[in-house]
Amino acid sequence: MSNKTKNGHGVQEEIHHKNPAEKSWLAYILIHYRWVFVCFFLLPLSLVYDIYHLARSWVIFKLNSAPKKHDERVKFVQQQVREWNQQGRSTPMCTARPGWQTISFRQPKYKKTLFNVKVNLMDVLEIDTEKKTVRVEPLVSMGQLSATLNPLGWTIPILPEMDDLTVGGLIMGTGIETSSHKHGLFQHICVSYELVMADGSAVKCSKEENSDLYYAIPWSYGTLGFLTAVEIKIIPALQFVRLEYQSVSSLDEACRVFQEQTLKDENNQFVEGLMFSLNRGVIMTANMVNSAEPGKLNVISRWYKPWFFKHVESFWGQEPHVEYIPTRDYFHRHSRSIFWEIQDIIPFGNHPVFRYLFGWMVPPKVSLLKLTQGETVKELYENNHFIQDMLVPMTTLKDALLCFEKEVKIYPVWLCPFKLPMAPGMLRSPSGKQEMYVDIGTYGVPKVNNFHPVETTRRVESFVRSVNGFQMLYADSYMTEAEFHSMFDHTLYNQMRKKYDCDKAFPRVYGKVSRAARD
Numbered sequence: 001m002s003n004k005t006k007n008g009h010g011v012q013e014e015i016h017h018k019n020p021a022e023k024s025w026l027a028y029i030l031i032h033y034r035w036v037f038v039c040f041f042l043l044p045l046s047l048v049y050d051i052y053h054l055a056r057s058w059v060i061f062k063l064n065s066a067p068k069k070h071d072e073r074v075k076f077v078q079q080q081v082r083e084w085n086q087q088g089r090s091t092p093m094c095t096a097r098p099g100w101q102t103i104s105f106r107q108p109k110y111k112k113t114l115f116n117v118k119v120n121l122m123d124v125l126e127i128d129t130e131k132k133t134v135r136v137e138p139l140v141s142m143g144q145l146s147a148t149l150n151p152l153g154w155t156i157p158i159l160p161e162m163d164d165l166t167v168g169g170l171i172m173g174t175g176i177e178t179s180s181h182k183h184g185l186f187q188h189i190c191v192s193y194e195l196v197m198a199d200g201s202a203v204k205c206s207k208e209e210n211s212d213l214y215y216a217i218p219w220s221y222g223t224l225g226f227l228t229a230v231e232i233k234i235i236p237a238l239q240f241v242r243l244e245y246q247s248v249s250s251l252d253e254a255c256r257v258f259q260e261q262t263l264k265d266e267n268n269q270f271v272e273g274l275m276f277s278l279n280r281g282v283i284m285t286a287n288m289v290n291s292a293e294p295g296k297l298n299v300i301s302r303w304y305k306p307w308f309f310k311h312v313e314s315f316w317g318q319e320p321h322v323e324y325i326p327t328r329d330y331f332h333r334h335s336r337s338i339f340w341e342i343q344d345i346i347p348f349g350n351h352p353v354f355r356y357l358f359g360w361m362v363p364p365k366v367s368l369l370k371l372t373q374g375e376t377v378k379e380l381y382e383n384n385h386f387i388q389d390m391l392v393p394m395t396t397l398k399d400a401l402l403c404f405e406k407e408v409k410i411y412p413v414w415l416c417p418f419k420l421p422m423a424p425g426m427l428r429s430p431s432g433k434q435e436m437y438v439d440i441g442t443y444g445v446p447k448v449n450n451f452h453p454v455e456t457t458r459r460v461e462s463f464v465r466s467v468n469g470f471q472m473l474y475a476d477s478y479m480t481e482a483e484f485h486s487m488f489d490h491t492l493y494n495q496m497r498k499k500y501d502c503d504k505a506f507p508r509v510y511g512k513v514s515r516a517a518r519d
């Protein structure tokens, strides 16, 4: 495998040698000139799509029509589930949300064969500033939520980065951001869930009410019931984030500084690391503030600004540096470059000329990219790309980084600490106490010679299991069912499946997330 992968051309060069499909001229054009399609078709389409959704949710919010319609919509979900019961419960159910709209690399196969239930609930219902909660429907996206809450001076404590992630997906799967070392995973900021169960009944659960169900919902991937509303905690949002960049020049220094900033400094609201090689990284710590020092404001969302990860890299080898970023810009700092995935799609996207002329249309919507990618590009990614987030105990960070270096050698690596509270459910802290974990995110083209999508992933999965870690399940998982059960504690889940009579109603989690269940 060639090593010329620095700016994204690498993917294209890999396939040149490896993929037989590329021999046809159409495949060649699709791979080498994907950017033409993306720039002239997908970018404008993404913009129209975004404007439509923003306008829609603005109007609905202003009319305050969502709360009135909510009950009707829940009744419609119940009606579909009751019909399914009357029809003899023959095929299990899943939501009817099309696979291309979801934030994961693949389309779920099961949507084609299972009974599809329409759960089209996509509005913010109520902001209760006394109780400090926001009640939302499950299809509310992170972009929509931050656009609604921030102008009112509020935010949710964990705002996962990508605009199109939905509340439902983040609860049924999981969500993480750089404030997770203080607040935990996305489910840990949720106060209550409202669901429609297999028999068509509506059930509410929280720590106080139906608490067994409340703890079983996260990571259940829609296999216990359909989510219809969620109450999420809110906290005041200040205007800016004061961000400090600290360069590190060895693996040991990186692990030490990252752990110190996470564990020792209680005052850091946000902690993040980007490793640009095994020995080169920048650790970022940040706090919300209400004023910025003169001359230090950086509005990173402006269309002509460089990709955030490139900006961060420019601080490597420098003295610690401070800047102020508008809070919403900080929350979505990796959106414009889809972390660093955009470099494989628009290789010249960070060039100033491109940024000044077309930067305002970026990024293309992940869903539209997914919808239009075609077999050739899919195969290209399948064989030459590695996308994984592995959650490992903080104490194993160094070993984990060495494992990723050996198996894939992909940089940047995303480091995000999170607190794993002791609570029942799929994720059990091995020590029986609250523990600090770290999410290691690797997205890109492997630079090792022996990369094999299945074998490499299985080796990494095996390492993660050996250190009591967890795999994020939006990515490809090649674990066997037994391995999957040894990673995730199914005790409570199995009890809830029985209690709520789910066996005929929903597939099991493994049946939805394993590689075999995905196209």
Ligand SMILES: Cc1cc2nc3c(=O)[nH]c(=O)nc-3n(C[C@H](O)[C@H](O)[C@H](O)COP(=O)(O)OP(=O)(O)OC[C@H]3O[C@@H](n4cnc5c(N)ncnc54)[C@H](O)[C@@H]3O)c2cc1C
Pocket: 060, 061, 062, 063, 064, 065, 066, 067, 124, 125, 126, 127, 128, 129, 152
């Ligand atoms: C803080 C806030 C929260 C909102 N939350 C929602 C929501 O969850 N769903 C939705 O569809 N629309 C929401 N809206 C939109 C709001 O309901 C509409 O703007 C409303 O239709 C305007 O009606 P009005 O002109 O009669 O009242 P206004 O004169 O605009 O409102 C009077 C005051 O009531 C308060 N208020 C109004 N609605 C809410 C509410 N739902 N929660 C808390 N305080 C409120 C605000 O402080 C506002 O200043 C919210 C607006 C605000 C300012």
Ligand SMILES: NC(=O)C1=CN([C@@H]2O[C@H](COP(=O)(O)OP(=O)(O)OC[C@H]3O[C@@H](n4cnc5c(N)ncnc54)[C@H](OP(=O)(O)O)[C@@H]3O)[C@@H](O)[C@H]2O)C=CC1
Pocket: 093, 094, 095, 096, 097, 101, 102, 103, 104, 108, 119, 138, 160, 161, 162, 164, 165, 166, 167, 168, 169, 170, 172, 173, 174, 175, 176, 177, 221, 222, 223, 225, 226, 227, 228, 472, 473, 474, 512
């Ligand atoms: N920063 C972060 O934390 C990031 C997280 N992710 C991951 O992305 C995924 C979320 O993506 P998103 O596109 O929002 O969600 P998806 O549509 O992919 O949904 C994920 C799962 O949640 C289930 N689900 C969603 N809504 C409901 C509902 N109302 N009732 C019952 N089940 C539901 C889906 O069931 P069904 O299959 O039946 O539709 C599916 O199994 C998560 O897995 C998350 O971990 C990805 C990137 C970043």
Ligand SMILES: CC(C)=CCC[C@@H](C)[C@H]1CC[C@@]2(C)C3=C(CC[C@]12C)[C@@]1(C)CC[C@H](O)C(C)(C)[C@@H]1CC3
Pocket: 103, 104, 105, 106, 161, 176, 338, 339, 341, 366, 369, 370, 373, 377, 378, 381, 387, 389, 439, 441, 443, 472
């Ligand atoms: C926990 C965190 C922060 C996770 C971030 C995960 C992202 C980097 C992932 C989620 C969805 C994801 C797999 C995706 C892709 C890249 C990496 C993404 C964005 C892309 C855009 C790569 C190009 C592909 O042709 C295709 C369009 C199918 C996918 C879509 C999903």
